[in-house]
Amino acid sequence: MQAAPETRSPVPSATGLRFDWSLEEIDALFALPFNDLLYRAQSVHRAHFDPSAVQVSTLLSIKTGGCPEDCGYCPQSVHHEASVSAEKLLDVEAVVAAARQAKQAGASRFCMGAAWRNPRGRNFDRVLEMVERVRAEGLQTCVTLGMLDAGQSQRLKSAGLDYYNHNLDTSPEFYGEVISTRTYDDRLDTLRHVREAGIHVCCGGIVGMGEARADRASLLQQLACQSPHPESVPVNLLVRVEGTPLAAQDALDPFEFVRTIAVARVLMPQSHVRLSAGRESMSDELQALCFHAGANSIFYGEKLLTTSNPDVDHDRQLFARLGLKAV
Ligand code: SAM
Ligand code: DTB
Numbered sequence: 323m324q325a326a327p328e329t330r331s332p333v334p335s336a337t338g339l340r341f342d343w344s345l346e347e348i349d350a351l352f353a354l355p356f357n358d359l360l361y362r363a364q365s366v367h368r369a370h371f372d373p374s375a376v377q378v379s380t381l382l383s384i385k386t387g388g389c390p391e392d393c394g395y396c397p398q399s400v401h402h403e404a405s406v407s408a409e410k411l412l413d414v415e416a417v418v419a420a421a422r423q424a425k426q427a428g429a430s431r432f433c434m435g436a437a438w439r440n441p442r443g444r445n446f447d448r449v450l451e452m453v454e455r456v457r458a459e460g461l462q463t464c465v466t467l468g469m470l471d472a473g474q475s476q477r478l479k480s481a482g483l484d485y486y487n488h489n490l491d492t493s494p495e496f497y498g499e500v501i502s503t504r505t506y507d508d509r510l511d512t513l514r515h516v517r518e519a520g521i522h523v524c525c526g527g528i529v530g531m532g533e534a535r536a537d538r539a540s541l542l543q544q545l546a547c548q549s550p551h552p553e554s555v556p557v558n559l560l561v562r563v564e565g566t567p568l569a570a571q572d573a574l575d576p577f578e579f580v581r582t583i584a585v586a587r588v589l590m591p592q593s594h595v596r597l598s599a600g601r602e603s604m605s606d607e608l609q610a611l612c613f614h615a616g617a618n619s620i621f622y623g624e625k626l627l628t629t630s631n632p633d634v635d636h637d638r639q640l641f642a643r644l645g646l647k648a649v
């Protein structure tokens with residue numbers, strides 16, 4: 323039998339983290355026999371985290387639908403036929419009430435998403451108030467509002483924002499197949515502003531959009547070559563929503579999804595890798611494999627932004643059956 327290719331850098335940084343992963347090294351990780359890859363990922367995971375602790379975030383769509391961007395996967399885009407209708411930005415009190423409920427149900431972080439190209443004017447002021455108020459409830463705060471400039475990032479930081487979610491979504495090579503109204507560089511600029519303002523970065527992508535394994539490797543390279551690594555890395559499995567251009571996309575091989583999680587874990591050992599959208603279509607066994615591969619965060623609560631997520635009761639039972647604890 324052939325020996326597995328050498329994928330370890332001879333010169334890791336003082337922290338043991340690397341920011342210089344080559345595509346060849348990442349391809350070699352993806353190509354490992356499944357058990358070898360999972361063993362490697364689980365070993366890295368155990369060196370950095372309690373393997374039974376899973377961070378739990380709850381999502382709320384604070385401004386739904388009517389988005390001018392044309393992301394091919396998204397039911398909130400005005401460019402597609404999906405049935406999500408445009409709504410106004412929620413009131414602060416409604417958001418605080420939802421945050422309180424999420425905390426009572428066991429969430430430690432509250433993530434607020436808005437279907438905007440970028441936030442503006444009085445709406446942005448209202449989001450700042452939401453961040454302050456949700457934080458005062460004793461929750462970590464996360465928002466995803468589209469593109470940000472440096473000043474907006476600083477104002478969010480001053481309001482007490484802990485995390486900003488902005489995904490690269492896919493490889494630079496495949497990106498143009500999915501989105502035309504915002505460039506990859508626009509996304510990198512926003513991530514730089516967020517980082518420079520001192521806000522933790524939540525950045526990941528979507529798999530199952532028809533991209534090749536090479537694209538999944540290239541996306542992970544983009545993430546893992548950021549220094550520092552994003553603190554939080556959501557790996558979304560495409561939710562195929564009727565009326566979006568990707569509705570009829572073939573399903574991704576579930577083992578390939580697990581491999582993507584495992585490679586993310588190996589490349590970014592100290593980051594929280596989040597098993598994000600798409601859990602509703604996964605069996606309990608597949609989710610257990612994802613946790614074994616190093617996923618240590620989920621979205622918890624019956625709704626994501628516009629699509630559904632597993633029942634809270636079901637997730638509680640799954641955690642109990644696997645001996646996982648929510649943190
Ligand atoms: N409008 C903001 C933006 O995109 O910058 C924030 C909200 S957007 C819905 C946040 C992320 O959700 C996207 O970057 C994408 O990764 C994910 N997402 C959206 N629709 C999805 C779908 N159908 N399946 C899986 N992930 C999805
Ligand atoms: C992320 O990476 N996934 C979340 C969160 N960040 C904002 C959103 C998933 C959305 C799934 C489709 C929907 O419910 O509209």
Ligand code: SF4
Pocket residue numbers: 389390391392393396397398399436437438439468
């Ligand atoms: Fe708009 Fe975000 Fe959906 Fe893209 S992913 S269409 S930016 S809400």
